[in-house]
């Protein structure tokens with residue numbers, strides 16, 4: 001294999017290789033001690049990605065969920081934003097395939113490359129060749145909203161009821177955004193807490209594929225900020241974005257007017 005790889009290929013290859021290491025770790029370790037498996041998974045993948053980026057892209061900064069946040073990144077031109085194991089909880093549960101490895105590159109204010117590997121599903125999506133969005137979705141089909149299986153935003157059930165939509169609970173932000181990319185769901189919505197590494201890589205691929213990506217108030221998702229908190233997100237097929245942003249505003253306003261409306 002050629003050692004000269006562009007940034008898209010580096011993201012794809014590192015996310016894929018880290019995923020292979022995580023699959024081997026899972027097979028070796030088993031599921032009897034989930035907490036040990038989670039800790040080993042986070043650490044193994046972080047160390048592989050951090051050392052590989054140091055070797056392949058020595059001048060670049062790295063922001064990792066599992067690393068020390070070196071604020072030198074704020075003055076850097078290029079920052080790799082990585083989540084070595086997204087969906088850590090699901091990784092430690094036998095039979096689950098909704099966990100991922102995220103590798104993104106931010107350069108001069110923009111996400112410019114990204115890859116999400118879904119090792120237990122045998123696939124990697126990346127900006128090397130972003131997936132083609134499935135054709136216009138059949139209008140008779142119910143909308144499918146994917147959201148956290150363990151921490152869904154409190155308004156999602158009301159949003160789904162209002163739109164006659166089905167909820168598809170799933171672990172990992174990366175796995176959920178891939179579900180939208182691959183036509184398994186139409187919408188991913190989250191609120192209540194998240195960080196830049198949870199969304200940078202899948203958002204890079206989603207944007208390259210033509211999906212809508214924003215905060216739930218419609219404002220831009222921006223990365224490499226002083227505080228890496230990025231607590232809410234909406235990813236959906238582009239033709240749904242205006243309707244969804246209005247609907248989310250509607251259910252949120254009802255919350256403000258009636259604090260007992262939640263749940």
Ligand SMILES: Nc1ncnc2c1ncn2[C@@H]1O[C@H](COP(=O)(O)O)[C@@H](OP(=O)(O)O)[C@H]1O
Nearest residue numbers: 085086087088148151171172173192193194198
């Ligand atoms: N309320 C919250 N506060 C902080 N992080 C949250 C969160 N809800 C979800 N996340 C993070 O977002 C990722 C996807 O969550 P979920 O599977 O619930 O959809 C997880 O990343 P990690 O698995 O990398 O920790 C999780 O930690």
Ligand SMILES: [Mg+2]
Nearest residue numbers: 083086087198
């Ligand atoms: Mg994560």
